[in-house]
Amino acid sequence: MKPLSVPQRLDKVGLDDxxxxxADGAGPLSMASTTVATNPLAIPQALLAVISWSHMNREVxxxxxxxxxxxxARKLQRNTVLLVAILMAEKVTGEGGADVTVAAYRAAxxxxxxxxxxxxxxxxxxxxxxxxxxxxxxIPEYRSPQGLYLRSPRGATxxxxxxxxxxxxxxxxxxxQWPLGWRVMGMSPVGLRHDEQFARDAYNLGKALFELFxxxxxxxxxxxxxxxxNHSVRGVHVRALTQPxxxxxxxxxQQRDLGEYFAAFPTGAGAPGLDDQLRFVAVTIxxxxxxxxxxxxxxxxxxxxATPDQELRAMLDALRKHDTGxxxxxxxxxxxxxxRYLTDVGGYGMIRSGRFxxxxxxxxxxxxxxxxxxNKWWGQLRRPSVLAKVxxxxxxxxxxxxSAQHG
Numbered sequence: 122m123k124p125l126s127v128p129q130r131l132d133k134v135g136l137d138d139x140x141x142x143x144a145d146g147a148g149p150l151s152m153a154s155t156t157v158a159t160n161p162l163a164i165p166q167a168l169l170a171v172i173s174w175s176h177m178n179r180e181v182x183x184x185x186x187x188x189x190x191x192x193x194a195r196k197l198q199r200n201t202v203l204l205v206a207i208l209m210a211e212k213v214t215g216e217g218g219a220d221v222t223v224a225a226y227r228a229a230x231x232x233x234x235x236x237x238x239x240x241x242x243x244x245x246x247x248x249x250x251x252x253x254x255x256x257x258x259x260i261p262e263y264r265s266p267q268g269l270y271l272r273s274p275r276g277a278t279x280x281x282x283x284x285x286x287x288x289x290x291x292x293x294x295x296x297x298q299w300p301l302g303w304r305v306m307g308m309s310p311v312g313l314r315h316d317e318q319f320a321r322d323a324y325n326l327g328k329a330l331f332e333l334f335x336x337x338x339x340x341x342x343x344x345x346x347x348x349x350x351n352h353s354v355r356g357v358h359v360r361a362l363t364q365p366x367x368x369x370x371x372x373x374x375q376q377r378d379l380g381e382y383f384a385a386f387p388t389g390a391g392a393p394g395l396d397d398q399l400r401f402v403a404v405t406i407x408x409x410x411x412x413x414x415x416x417x418x419x420x421x422x423x424x425x426x427a428t429p430d431q432e433l434r435a436m437l438d439a440l441r442k443h444d445t446g447x448x449x450x451x452x453x454x455x456x457x458x459x460x461r462y463l464t465d466v467g468g469y470g471m472i473r474s475g476r477f478x479x480x481x482x483x484x485x486x487x488x489x490x491x492x493x494x495x496n497k498w499w500g501q502l503r504r505p506s507v508l509a510k511v512x513x514x515x516x517x518x519x520x521x522x523x524s525a526q527h528g
Contacts, residue, residue, distance in 0.1 A: 122146040124182070125174045127202060129153040131163035136375050136478070139170035140509040147173075149180040149214070152203050155196075159364060159372035161403035162379065162471050165515035167202045168358070169473055172409045172513040175209035175352065182214045187224035194231035201253040201358050204232055208257055209352050209409070233257065238268030239304040239359060242313045250363075252308065255356035258342050258349070268301060269334060269357065279338045287334075288327025290320070301357070302327020308361045309402055309522040322466070326404075326520060329462040330357065333406040333516055336456065341410025341514070344419075355408040362403055362519075367395040378501075379519075382469045382482045386521065400522045407515040413439050413474040429507045432475050440472075440479075440499060459518070460488035466520055474514035477505045 125142050127150070128134060150171065158164055185203060187193045197204045207213060213225035233255060242248050254268040265277035271286050287301045299313065303323040307313035337355045344350070362369070366383060373379035388397045411419075414435035418427045427435070440456050460483070463470050467484040479499045481488075486500035498504055 124148040131158035147177040152183040179211035193228035197232040237266035253358040258353035287331035341408035469519040
């Protein structure tokens with residue numbers, strides 16, 4: 122078994138290279154102290170590689186400095202891949218083979234305490250360009266961070282009433298109560314605004330986030346028999362992307378339709394230019410659960426024995442369920458409303474789960490209720506390739522910040 126090695130610069134690693142390393146099992150995980158990526162799909166792919174590794178091995182090897190707990194916690198808040206690795210690990214080895222498990226775990230828990238919500242811009246706290254809120258199911262006090270769950274007299278909840286944590290239509294919301302959609306949209310360099318357009322965009326993003334995370338809460342914490350996993354994480358990872366068009370195109374070279382999406386994205390009047398400055402917010406909802414297709418397959422009696430064709434069909438079915446025409450966007454556990462949202466904003470989506478990665482440019486191939494044959498493969502022109510199997514699921518939305526593109 123070879124060690125899984127996650128380098129500092131994730132853009133230099135093929136999107137599937139990390140998971141391919143796990144094909145024959147996994148040795149210890151070698152983690153760089155920092156991770157850097159321009160490609161919005163790189164970090165979610167690395168997260169799933171780490172989650173998949175944790176099902177085979179639980180030792181992390183890293184030179185990350187854990188001596189100062191508070192400083193280490195601040196750095197871990199912006200290194201979600203390493204933070205998740207520590208949370209799923211049983212042993213952490215530092216320089217010279219030293220056992221730093223206790224110090225690493227102490228820093229990870231401090232990071233969770235400090236980052237139980239996305240900070241609101243203008244709050245006095247440094248927002249930065251990368252943040253994550255993580256629910257850790259095997260640590261009771263961190264199962265329901267306030268940024269993802271509603272505090273009610275009955276305890277933390279993600280039921281329908283919890284949508285106020287994610288989305289509100291009010292234009293004038295007291296700053297401590299900014300819903301998650303507003304906080305995430307506010308990570309753009311434009312920051313939080315009080316205009317009607319921003320309020321509408323933030324509300325719609327919040328609805329999509331609520332649908333995705335509610336799905337994760339319901340389906341990723343247990344297996345088909347409702348037995349809890351021993352180790353389980355779920356979370357929302359956010360990155361603000363402000364880059365020249367050419368840099369974004371180059372970062373998406375390994376995912377052709379992503380590069381084409383950046384190349385064609387409009388910036389207003391005139392033809393797109395390579396020097397145009399583009400601004401997006403990339404949001405990933407990830408989990409360490411059984412995968413998007415798992416429950417359907419288990420219900421059909423295919424536990425561990427599904428063919429790639431059966432798995433792909435189950436994934437596509439999951440994307441087309443609950444297509445009721447309900448425009449509320451806050452009901453049911455399907456992914457219909459997320460796809461409507463990405464179509465409305467002209468976004469890009471990626472799902473990596475099991476043996477497949479599904480991607481879609483919603484500007485070029487908008488979602489339609491029911492989906493016709495032209496969108497047979499979730500908007501892709503060809504049948505998706507069979508990849509190395511991963512544990513868990515990552516759904517990434519690349520969302521343009523409206524009125525924030527300029528050339």
